[in-house]
Amino acid sequence: MTGSIRSVDADRTAGGRGSGRRARSNWPVTIVLVLCALSVLVPLYVTVSMAFKTTGQAVDGNAFSLPAPFSVDGFVQAWELTDFPRAFGISVLVAAITVAGTILLASFTAYAIARNWARRFFRWSFFYLLAAMFLPFPVLALSQVKLTGLAHLDNPIGVAILHVMFQLSFSVLLFTAFLRSIPAELEESARIDGASTGQVFWRLVFPLLAPMSATVGIFAFLASWNDFVMPSLITSDPALQTLPVLQQMFQTQFSNNYNVSFASYLMAMAPAIIVYLITQRWVMAGVTQGAIK
Numbered sequence: 030m031t032g033s034i035r036s037v038d039a040d041r042t043a044g045g046r047g048s049g050r051r052a053r054s055n056w057p058v059t060i061v062l063v064l065c066a067l068s069v070l071v072p073l074y075v076t077v078s079m080a081f082k083t084t085g086q087a088v089d090g091n092a093f094s095l096p097a098p099f100s101v102d103g104f105v106q107a108w109e110l111t112d113f114p115r116a117f118g119i120s121v122l123v124a125a126i127t128v129a130g131t132i133l134l135a136s137f138t139a140y141a142i143a144r145n146w147a148r149r150f151f152r153w154s155f156f157y158l159l160a161a162m163f164l165p166f167p168v169l170a171l172s173q174v175k176l177t178g179l180a181h182l183d184n185p186i187g188v189a190i191l192h193v194m195f196q197l198s199f200s201v202l203l204f205t206a207f208l209r210s211i212p213a214e215l216e217e218s219a220r221i222d223g224a225s226t227g228q229v230f231w232r233l234v235f236p237l238l239a240p241m242s243a244t245v246g247i248f249a250f251l252a253s254w255n256d257f258v259m260p261s262l263i264t265s266d267p268a269l270q271t272l273p274v275l276q277q278m279f280q281t282q283f284s285n286n287y288n289v290s291f292a293s294y295l296m297a298m299a300p301a302i303i304v305y306l307i308t309q310r311w312v313m314a315g316v317t318q319g320a321i322k
Contacts, residue, residue, distance in 0.1 A: 069160060079291035080104065087288040103128060103292035111293055114308065115268075116275040117300075119185050123271060126189035127253040128246045131196045136238055138197070140230055144213070155205065162198035166191075166259055174262055184264040192253045199296040200245045207241040208234070236299030243311035247304070254301045 080103055081086055081096040087103075132218065138158075144150040166173070177187040211234065219229045235242075257273040264270055267278065276293055 054247055076291050078294055079287055080295045082288045084286055084288055102156050105287035106289045107296060111275050111279050113296060116270065116272045117271060120271040123185050123189045124250050124253040127192040128249045130193035131200050131249040132242050134193060135197055135200035135204050138237060139201045139208055140234060143153035143208035158201050159200045166195060169235050170262055177263050183263055185264065185269055188260045191259055196249045196252060203241055203245055207238065211237055247308050250304060251301055
């Protein structure tokens with residue numbers, strides 16, 4: 030009896046030491062995560078705080094102090110100076126085309142590759158897209174500018190098409206990994222019942238891709254909404270620029286009106302933050318399911 034009690038105490042002591050070691054070993058990871066969170070939260074706090082200050086508070090006050098009183102004058106001036114509704118509508122148009130085009134083209138391509146992996150052409154097509162993922166836009170900028178000009182696509186539609194092209198590689202990679210988890214027997218059963226390849230994809234496979242489609246769509250939206258380089262180089266008409274480019278164009282007009290500047294920044298990034306906060310669980314679900322399966 031005494032021996033069993035001692036063994037239980039020893040196990041508890043060993044378990045306590047093990048948990049203590051695990052707790053101590055997690056401290057470096059926790060510190061890194063806290064620093065990463067602060068690197069995002071502190072600039073976001075300064076942006077929100079400065080946006081709601083008056084011009085005098087923004088110039089003379091502390092950037093980390095709370096507005097006293099709260100003022101929306103910066104938002105009103107930014108709305109008027111940047112013609113926010115027009116630029117917002119153009120950004121929404123470009124992002125919507127990017128999301129829809131990326132999901133459709135990437136799912137089509139990934140389905141063809143995943144179901145024909147034994148054929149050399151499809152395998153090499155996958156590796157080609159994988160290699161293209163590492164080509165940044167600045168490397169191809171000059172040729173893309175020339176091509177879009179010749180095709181009369183130096184407008185938001187051309188920007189959306191290029192966004193789809195540059196999102197395609199990564200999206201095909203995600204869809205292909207997810208499609209490999211879907212049993213081919215399901216499609217064979219549908220074909221036995223007389224379904225064509227198109228019907229199998231639209232009625233059976235595409236609905237099963239919903240979690241990964243949400244993940245791909247969110248990544249495509251964030252990349253398109255926040256892009257500055259591509260619209261600034263491709264779109265020739267200043268009246269057709271997206272929000273990030275329009276803010277840079279009007280930045281000189283803000284001068285020392287920091288509240289107007291930060292208000293315009295906040296209005297531009299608010300949609301992306303809201304979309305991500307609402308849909309982040311689908312991002313994690315899609316990535317997790319694709320990795321586990």
